[in-house]
Amino acid sequence: MIVLQALCTNRRGGISKEVEACPCPKKNGWPRHVSMEHTAVEMTGVDRTGLMSEISAVLSDLGCQVTAAVAWTHNARVACIMYIEDASKGGRITDPNRLAYIEEQLEIVVEAHHGEGERRSVRLTAPMAGKTHTERRLHQLMYADRDYELCRGCDASFGHWKGCSGIHVCIESCKEKGYSVVNVRSLDRPKLLFDTVCALTELQYVVFHAAVSSKGAFADQEYFIRHEDGCTLDTEIERRRLTRSLIAAIERRVSHGLRLDISTQNRMGLLSDISRIFRENGLSITRAELWSNGERASGTFYVMDASGHEVNSNTVALVRQEIGGSSLVVNNSQASSSSLSRTSSSSLDEKPKFSLGSLLWSQLERLSSNFGSIRS
Template identity: 30%
Template sequence: MNLLLRNVHKSPSLIAFSDYRESEAHNDLQTSVSNSGELLEYETLELRVHPPNIDIDNEYDPSCTLITVDSANRPGTLVEVVQHFTELGLNVRRARISSDGGWFVDVFEVTDFDGSQVTSNRKLASIKQMLNIHLRGQEVPVFNADETDDQQRIVTTVFELAGEDQSGLLADVTHLLTTNGCDVRSAAVWTFKNRVAFVLSVTDKGQPVRDGIKLQRLKQLLRTMMDKHGNGVVNIKTVQGEVHHDRRLHVLMLREEEMQWEQGHSKPRYHMRWNSSLGEAAASPTDSAGSMHAEYMNLPDADSDQLSHFRSPKHSRPDVSITHSSMNGYWLVTIKCKDRTKLLFDTVCTLADMDYDVFHATIDSIKGAAMQEYYIRPRLGKPELDELKAAKLAAMMESSIQRRFPRGLKVHVHSVDRFGCLAALTDVLKQGGLAVTRAKVKTFAVNQSSGHTFYVMDATGAPPDKDKVEEACKQIGGHLVEVGEEARSASSGQHRFSFSFLNRQWHKGWNGDSSSPSSSHGSV
């Protein structure tokens, strides 16, 4: 038997959970071979024989819900779980992650958005089935925490774009899509370090765009828009149901930032600090012989200049350090920063996308402070510490945490859902000399309305003039409302806007006038 199995290729650490999900979706019969006749590797069979087990306990602690997940281990499984929590609006306050011998057991203490236990039957059912890849159609639990069109499992065409950040780019992209008959159902935009990423879900008369010639033409035009040198990213795919905007944005932004980092870091730009008190005979990752603190140089960015003063008060520069144990072969990544929602999601996405496997981890949140420790190894290559790779990993981990904090004035726009609404809004902002640094757009199925959240700056990079923003909004029939009123139904057809300077940190010398300091940093 050993002779027969010797030549069977098994790669337990290379086949991702998402790939397994996709292969199973196309494998209608529960067989041991794929549709192409190839033998499915051992772990695939084990996942079928021993499907993931998810236990939910609301009696362990009245202040939280304890969720235990155990399953055959696949790269990306941890991301799948944490992403599911994030999209349900849940917060992970503590976690213990452990894997050994191709199996993992993860324990999470989670709370609902209001800090209470998770008691919603819909959310509990969704958690219970979050790793079940055999559900079909309407059996699939709703992941998102809001009442969007995802509930109806509509099929859309998703555009994933990334490239050089340019003022007015969002308006140009949405205008191009609208003039070609594409209705934007949902969208998300991130900007960071002079790079930008879009994820837009569109339909053509209620259906995904099926005209191949149109899609090819749009792809060519968008690639030119995203980067004048032709290095932009344009991916087009058909998706049924929910679109994982944040997950895809992490992938796109990581590619952009890796490219920038490699251009400016042909050699490590950090200082090595050896912790001599531990000695060479350290026996565990926490007592490793060498300690390397990632004091790398940041890429050029307006964030490090005078404009850094008006980011979100939740912003904090994380302390990222990487140590190594030659005995156990683990890299220990330690992150200390302010606690916030989606922090765990941001860090595990980066580790997964950079091909690092998490073997063990401890996640703690105490009184607003977060402490994360990951015991990892590179999925490919040797486990020995590579200084350049470690410096790059530390830089990308820091970026993944910091890019959650956009600069600018937060603007909410709610309106009746209508074709071309996003293109009209962004065009008015562009004509008003305003640049969008972050955007989130949703279409709500319940009351046929759409919600838009923008962070805007002056096109010069200076803080925006509140009157200028209000004037731009009035051009499309809106009016200023008190904070909180924007959550009401938009059944009247009139746009609602809310503006708040309360949640931003403004330098006392910046009044939003023409004399405010400017920056060369572009925004979409």
């Protein structure tokens, strides 16, 4: 399958009509494009059990209502974005002194368990016009936090891919055309193309041609790229950095642990209460999405126990009882790095329900409109 449309800012300028019409928040899922009328709290640092509970508790104590939140964890690092508003008055928080105080208190929480010299950041962005793509921003935050440094490419050549479910990146030079050719093979999943292009964009590479295909459980991506200044990847340092960045971008969205879906009445301190219950029952959040839509709030959390193991049924029962059985739906399949990697060669003939190839054309226009500059 050949991609003929450039993955860049829409040539007509601005964002596409599809993006402009994207509701915020979405009624049936995470709002990818979030209105920037709310204050955004952005945080990165070392992942640890109870961090989201502590942050959301501080925000609640300071009179801030969390209207949406999303968190990713990868390589023992965490990136989190929360959109907040004034709990008493509703709407945006504009007082610069109050914003500075909120940021100061959050920094105290994040710094509490960080050693000297360890990377961490907390930032509040004032309300502004327009929208931001939250998942794109998460990629930026984790890349800036250098979560890719622990990623290592597989030494296997393309000829030894059969039956292997790891992420493989191969970079070759096409000097006669003035391109570098990047080949990526990984397990197929929704939003794989988006995550890969995010990595290329953050490193300021321009995609001139691309071929994407999927077969069974795997997806193959090929990109002909140059740096924005017209240069190709000529040094081993550049190639290693791009390889690790691509692997990290693909790994970040992989969910580890038990999936818990929550739908309940929206109220002040909801995220604080939910994350506190997880913490008190010894659960660590590996990925989280929470959004509100009027009087209702919905969310998806992936949790593991504090030791990184699967959650036992007794703990699940206690959590359900405290949150409210009718508000919590448990997905009994526990996703983990080990279970995701156990893919035999026979699975090559088993096509996933939602594959990269089947979704590519329906999503291409949206993708091609979203990779211009984004505020950082």
